[in-house]
Amino acid sequence: xxxxxxxxxxxxxxxxxxxxxxxxxxxxxxxxxxxxxxxxxxxxxxxxxxxxxxxxxxxxxxxxxxxxxxxxxxxxxxxxxxxxxxxxxxxxxxxxxxxxxxxxxxxxxxxxx
Amino acid sequence: xxxxxxxxxxxxxxxxxxxxxxxxxxxxxxxxxxxxxxxxxxxxxxxxxxxxxxxxxxxxxxxxxxxxxxxxxxxxxxxxxxxxxxxxxxxxxxxxxxxxxxxxxxxxxxxxxxx
Numbered sequence: 001x002x003x004x005x006x007x008x009x010x011x012x013x014x015x016x017x018x019x020x021x022x023x024x025x026x027x028x029x030x031x032x033x034x035x036x037x038x039x040x041x042x043x044x045x046x047x048x049x050x051x052x053x054x055x056x057x058x059x060x061x062x063x064x065x066x067x068x069x070x071x072x073x074x075x076x077x078x079x080x081x082x083x084x085x086x087x088x089x090x091x092x093x094x095x096x097x098x099x100x101x102x103x104x105x106x107x108x109x110x111x112x113x
Numbered sequence: 114x115x116x117x118x119x120x121x122x123x124x125x126x127x128x129x130x131x132x133x134x135x136x137x138x139x140x141x142x143x144x145x146x147x148x149x150x151x152x153x154x155x156x157x158x159x160x161x162x163x164x165x166x167x168x169x170x171x172x173x174x175x176x177x178x179x180x181x182x183x184x185x186x187x188x189x190x191x192x193x194x195x196x197x198x199x200x201x202x203x204x205x206x207x208x209x210x211x212x213x214x215x216x217x218x219x220x221x222x223x224x225x226x227x228x
Contacts, residue, residue, distance in 0.1 A: 105153060
């Protein structure tokens, strides 16, 4: 079993739709949860960061963490064609000085104009 | 302005011919990472440096080596590339952005093809 599982996609949605992305994980030691966005032929860039359980909102993006279910989500409201990218979830355990991230395989999203 | 710079963006090599990928950073971060990312797969950590201390992942093949001559530069050497080594290679650096809040900065990657 992989440490982090991510819905494989791909997803294709019309402009303005809500995009929902999900990951599950098996390591209960994970405390830090991140979403990275990766455009084609580019490196990942940090989009959202959450510590422990709860919700975090940043503009059109909302990250949710449910540690009891070992489940995290990213919602994109009013999606735009510029949101078309691969979204990677990532997580790590507390106190790791070398900060090794465990990544999901990514979900590719296409927002149609 | 790019803060983690990888060169070249695209590299083509022949089966078994050594190749070196480079990464430089202007951020003065003390931690640098090399990840391998194959199509539709999660980035896989190969190794990382904490300052000059080298940390190899247990499952990283011996074919992959790394050098970090100074804080700003890090190199990935593939001694005898095989077809299975064709992938995107990502360099990243780390800094702390708040209490317990770490952030990785990635370069744009080098796409390696092996013929």
